[in-house]
Amino acid sequence: MITNENYEEYMMLLADGELSQSETEALKAFIKGNKELEQELAYYMAARIVPDNREIYIGKEELLKKATPARIIGLRKNWAYGIAAGIVLLIFLGIFKQQGGGSKSEIVKTGSSGENSKLKIKNSNETTVTKQDDQPTTIFSPKDSFSKIKKPIANPAHDLYKEEANNVTGSEAPKQDSFDRYIARADKSINKDAQPKRFGWRVDKVKKDSISHVAGAKGSHDYNNYNRGWRKEPVLFGQGTRNLEKQKQDTVNEIVSNIFEKINIDSLINSDNGGDRNLFIPDSSTVALKRSLNEEKQESNIEPRQKRNFLARLPIVGKKNVGINLVTDAVGDKVNKVRQIKNNLKNTDVVIKIGNKELLAFNL
Amino acid sequence: MEVNDYNACVHQWADGLFRFARKCTGHEEDARDVVQGSFEILWQKRRDVQPGKAKAFLFQVAYHQAIDVYRKKGRITYKEDPEQPENVRPGNPDLKKVLERALGLLDEQARALVLLKDYEGYNYEEIGRITNLNEAQVKVYLHRARKVLKGYLVSVENII
Numbered sequence: 376m377i378t379n380e381n382y383e384e385y386m387m388l389l390a391d392g393e394l395s396q397s398e399t400e401a402l403k404a405f406i407k408g409n410k411e412l413e414q415e416l417a418y419y420m421a422a423r424i425v426p427d428n429r430e431i432y433i434g435k436e437e438l439l440k441k442a443t444p445a446r447i448i449g450l451r452k453n454w455a456y457g458i459a460a461g462i463v464l465l466i467f468l469g470i471f472k473q474q475g476g477g478s479k480s481e482i483v484k485t486g487s488s489g490e491n492s493k494l495k496i497k498n499s500n501e502t503t504v505t506k507q508d509d510q511p512t513t514i515f516s517p518k519d520s521f522s523k524i525k526k527p528i529a530n531p532a533h534d535l536y537k538e539e540a541n542n543v544t545g546s547e548a549p550k551q552d553s554f555d556r557y558i559a560r561a562d563k564s565i566n567k568d569a570q571p572k573r574f575g576w577r578v579d580k581v582k583k584d585s586i587s588h589v590a591g592a593k594g595s596h597d598y599n600n601y602n603r604g605w606r607k608e609p610v611l612f613g614q615g616t617r618n619l620e621k622q623k624q625d626t627v628n629e630i631v632s633n634i635f636e637k638i639n640i641d642s643l644i645n646s647d648n649g650g651d652r653n654l655f656i657p658d659s660s661t662v663a664l665k666r667s668l669n670e671e672k673q674e675s676n677i678e679p680r681q682k683r684n685f686l687a688r689l690p691i692v693g694k695k696n697v698g699i700n701l702v703t704d705a706v707g708d709k710v711n712k713v714r715q716i717k718n719n720l721k722n723t724d725v726v727i728k729i730g731n732k733e734l735l736a737f738n739l
Numbered sequence: 740m741e742v743n744d745y746n747a748c749v750h751q752w753a754d755g756l757f758r759f760a761r762k763c764t765g766h767e768e769d770a771r772d773v774v775q776g777s778f779e780i781l782w783q784k785r786r787d788v789q790p791g792k793a794k795a796f797l798f799q800v801a802y803h804q805a806i807d808v809y810r811k812k813g814r815i816t817y818k819e820d821p822e823q824p825e826n827v828r829p830g831n832p833d834l835k836k837v838l839e840r841a842l843g844l845l846d847e848q849a850r851a852l853v854l855l856k857d858y859e860g861y862n863y864e865e866i867g868r869i870t871n872l873n874e875a876q877v878k879v880y881l882h883r884a885r886k887v888l889k890g891y892l893v894s895v896e897n898i899i
Contacts, residue, residue, distance in 0.1 A: 384882065387882045387886075390885060391856055391863075391885075393863065418889045418893055419889050421834065422838070422841070424838055424857040427835075428754075430761070431757070432756070432757035432771070434771075435749055438774075440782060442742050
């Protein structure tokens with residue numbers, strides 16, 4: 376209720392706009408007829424500050440903000456994130472480059488399976504090798520799986536020497552200097568127009584004969600001595616030195632002949648590399664094709680007995696082929712999976728984020 | 740609050756904030772500094788401020804900055820007193836000029852309360868949130884300022 380004690384407060388509330396409609400009406404009714412109170416209310420209402428709208432702030436454009444462009448990642452601050460993103464990018468690029476690089480050689484079969492079909496080996500130089508083949512084949516590209524893989528340089532003479540040494544003694548291979556002497560002796564025997572003979576398991580027999588029949592002989596080099604580390608003064612025992620020399624010469628001739636046979640096979644296998652001794656590791660189909668090519672080439676100028684290569688005579692050659700086939704199949708499957716992933720990721724936007732921070736965005 | 744919301748606040752509230760700051764500080768350049776500082780803080784805190792509460796946030800920042808400037812101003816002497824222009828003399832019947840002089844009689848807090856009430860139309864509760872006062876304090880301080888203004892008007896009227 377408005378009284379003489381509180382009417383001034385009601386006037387200020389009215390000036391502040393805090394009175395309701397009923398309170399406003401009550402105040403007006405209270406002061407009605409009292410000029411002093413009406414004058415006092417007029418002063419309170421006039422004491423309100425009215426803003427001057429002509430007074431404006433000049434330079435609002437300085438306060439405006441533009442839409443933020445793409446954020447720049449400071450590698451100095453987030454160097455760890457930058458390095459991680461770079462590694463991921465290099466991995467992606469490496470996979471794509473491996474898929475798209477290398478030579479373009481491929482084997483293509485033309486003709487139906489029942490007819491005389493042709494296998495064509497195409498490479499980047501557009502040289503073509505054709506072969507008549509009745510076996511059904513599929514189109515594949517060996518470069519996809521093994522074009523980048525090379526074995527170390529293989530020395531067939533060294534391999535043969537090791538195998539022979541194992542056959543003789545069953546112990547570890549001789550040293551390198553003894554191997555060189557062995558090769559020198561083999562070359563010497565070639566110059567004497569020695570007749571090459573077939574190499575087999577007779578080395579064990581030679582060793583036994585040499586040990587049992589020539590005990591006590593001295594003054595000449597012994598073939599078996601390289602198994603004992605090539606002593607500077609080899610010791611031979613007993614009689615039959617001439618027989619020993621003859622058997623020794625026969626053995627060397629057999630080894631030399633098999634060396635040439637193995638070199639011939641390897642050169643045929645590595646014909647794609649232009650004589651490079653780096654072995655190209657083909658898959659099973661490529662090996663089969665090249666072996667068939669080798670056999671066809673050897674039919675015209677090599678005796679039937681020499682068509683069997685050296686690896687075929689070893690009892691473990693079958694297991695080796697099975698193992699190689701398993702490895703090549705497994706690697707081929709992995710390569711196909713990677714290629715499939717690559718095809719699925721084409722034209723895909725990749726965004727690398729750590730939390731809410733977008734580190735890298737690119738299109739595959 | 741996004742960039743567009745912030746720019747809308749600049750266009751909508753910069754003038755009112757400048758007028759409020761100018762009356763609080765009594766100096767145009769100080770008022771411009773207050774406005775720039777208020778919007779700069781709004782930009783820094785834009786992720787925490789909702790667009791609907793941006794105006795109250797701006798006036799709250801401007802109020803505290805204006806108080807600081809006004810208190811600092813007591814130690815600074817201006818060569819030209821903007822509150823004493825040549826065309827404004829005591830006894831000028833222009834009510835607006837009289838009120839400006841009356842406003843100068845108030846302390847910085849009471850002046851800010853009157854300006855928030857008359858310029859922006861905030862109620863007691865909203866003024867209390869801006870000035871960190873409760874509603875009763877706002878009402879008391881504001882009525883005290885009203886009496887001062889009304890008394891000045893009565894005195895000027897009596898002189899004329």
